[in-house]
Amino acid sequence: MEFGSFLGIEDFYYLRKISGAMKNPRTRFNDTMFIEEGEDYLLPYLADNVGPVDETRRKFIKGVVFGIGAIAAASVLDAVRGLQVPLAGENAYVKMLLVDSTGTAVKASSVPVNNPVIVLYEYPLTNEINFLLNLGDTSGNPLALASTSVTIPENGSTYTFPGGVGANKSIVSYSAICQHLGCKPPNIHYYPPQYMKTGLTFPDFLPPDALAAAQKANLPGIIHCDCHGSTYDPYHGAAVITGPTQRPLPSTVLEWDSSTDQLYATGSIGVPVYGHTSTLSGGTTVSGTSSTVSNSSNPFTS
Numbered sequence: 001m002e003f004g005s006f007l008g009i010e011d012f013y014y015l016r017k018i019s020g021a022m023k024n025p026r027t028r029f030n031d032t033m034f035i036e037e038g039e040d041y042l043l044p045y046l047a048d049n050v051g052p053v054d055e056t057r058r059k060f061i062k063g064v065v066f067g068i069g070a071i072a073a074a075s076v077l078d079a080v081r082g083l084q085v086p087l088a089g090e091n092a093y094v095k096m097l098l099v100d101s102t103g104t105a106v107k108a109s110s111v112p113v114n115n116p117v118i119v120l121y122e123y124p125l126t127n128e129i130n131f132l133l134n135l136g137d138t139s140g141n142p143l144a145l146a147s148t149s150v151t152i153p154e155n156g157s158t159y160t161f162p163g164g165v166g167a168n169k170s171i172v173s174y175s176a177i178c179q180h181l182g183c184k185p186p187n188i189h190y191y192p193p194q195y196m197k198t199g200l201t202f203p204d205f206l207p208p209d210a211l212a213a214a215q216k217a218n219l220p221g222i223i224h225c226d227c228h229g230s231t232y233d234p235y236h237g238a239a240v241i242t243g244p245t246q247r248p249l250p251s252t253v254l255e256w257d258s259s260t261d262q263l264y265a266t267g268s269i270g271v272p273v274y275g276h277t278s279t280l281s282g283g284t285t286v287s288g289t290s291s292t293v294s295n296s297s298n299p300f301t302s
């Protein structure tokens with residue numbers, strides 16, 4: 001079903017939220033109850049799991065789902081459940097130098113390995129924040145990160161993560177907005193090897209299942225979202241390790257100039273940044289030819 005032909009952008013976002021709730025094991029949609037009770041089941045479900053259903057939302061839902069007849073309603077909800085988002089292209093991205101707060105170019109060799117501090121910059125739009133990570137092993141040595149195929153669990157498609165950059169090929173960058181329901185740092189952040197343990201306090205709530213999944217995959221660290229437990233593999237393109245997310249974090253493409261040791265953001269690979277129908281729409285382009293990297297905080301207090 002082609003929703004895009006008749007939906008406004010707000011409607012699209014709303015349907016994406018519904019899709020996320022339906023696929024979340026904790027808020028699983030009960031098809032049988034929906035068929036038996038119709039809107040008496042659907043509307044309270046949406047109110048409980050997606051957000052308030054005001055009169056505008058109520059009319060929208062009734063128009064989309066029930067306005068076409070009861071038999072077709074189930075297939076519409078199947079389409080919502082499987083709502084796909086288009087892959088981002090790289091055609092219109094601009095190349096931006098990464099600079100610090102003084103405007104000085106960030107040198108790849110100065111990016112700390114296994115840094116627990118949340119390091120962010122905006123690219124390519126001002127409301128699209130990204131992690132900048134220099135990944136290492138448990139001894140703090142930079143790890144060379146190879147190109148690898150990343151699977152999007154939501155639809156089974158794949159794309160190629162280009163690997164790390166810098167002299168050690170250990171520097172990567174990912175969208176810092178969780179692909180489940182859009183949580184941002186500090187709720188989502190990198191757990192370096194020295195913090196791969198449970199029992200830490202919020203916002204470092206690493207649950208045992210995420211730790212176990214990381215250990216099973218032999219990962220020194222992970223990106224974890226405290227909001228609902230999504231876990232991503234930063235060593236392999238921010239692939240999904242544990243849900244509820246069904247989409248990897250988009251990879252922000254970095255270019256390293258070996259003659260200057262400078263870093264540039266040049267594009268995005270994978271699904272669009274959360275909340276955007278495309279990574280290049282739904283915000284204002286970062287101005288100029290550079291984007292400022294900021295060390296926002298160290299979330300680890302223990």
Ligand code: FES
Pocket residue numbers: 178179180181182183188225226227228229230243244245
């Ligand atoms: S927003 Fe739900 S796990 Fe991140």
